[in-house]
Amino acid sequence: MQPSHPSQPSHADRAAPTSALAPVVPPVLAEVVRSGFVEGRHRGSLVVLGADGAVELALGEVTAPVFPRSSNKPMQAAGVLRAGLDLAGERLALAAASHSGEPFHRDLVRKMLDEYGLDPALLQCPPDLPLDAEERETIPGV
Numbered sequence: 001m002q003p004s005h006p007s008q009p010s011h012a013d014r015a016a017p018t019s020a021l022a023p024v025v026p027p028v029l030a031e032v033v034r035s036g037f038v039e040g041r042h043r044g045s046l047v048v049l050g051a052d053g054a055v056e057l058a059l060g061e062v063t064a065p066v067f068p069r070s071s072n073k074p075m076q077a078a079g080v081l082r083a084g085l086d087l088a089g090e091r092l093a094l095a096a097a098s099h100s101g102e103p104f105h106r107d108l109v110r111k112m113l114d115e116y117g118l119d120p121a122l123l124q125c126p127p128d129l130p131l132d133a134e135e136r137e138t139i140p141g142v
Helices: 069-082 089-096 103-115 133-137
Strands: 028-034 037-043 046-049 055-059
Touching: 069 089, 089 103
Parallel strands: none
Antiparallel strands: 028 037, 046 055
């Protein structure tokens, strides 16, 4: 065992952070094992609710705010399907995934909104540029 450098405390001498602002390391929720080796560990928070809404299992900081962004899209699509909206094929793909704002995406969204008499302003989506470099060049002022 190598002696620790005098200006650097050994691992055993290091105290755990005591600051209220110290980051909390989330627990490992899943390990990816390939050929007997751990390839990756995924950390996070998890809460499982029973049918009555009671917490059955909680791991990590389950009351901390989260920003799920695109990971919510499949669940939102499942919700609208359960609510009775008839989505299939490209419409379901558009509802359940991220897209790059290309003309065929925008055209399908406009068509779907028109079919239900909805104003695009109701989407409350912040404006963003298409991911495709060539398509982005077609936007005035870019």
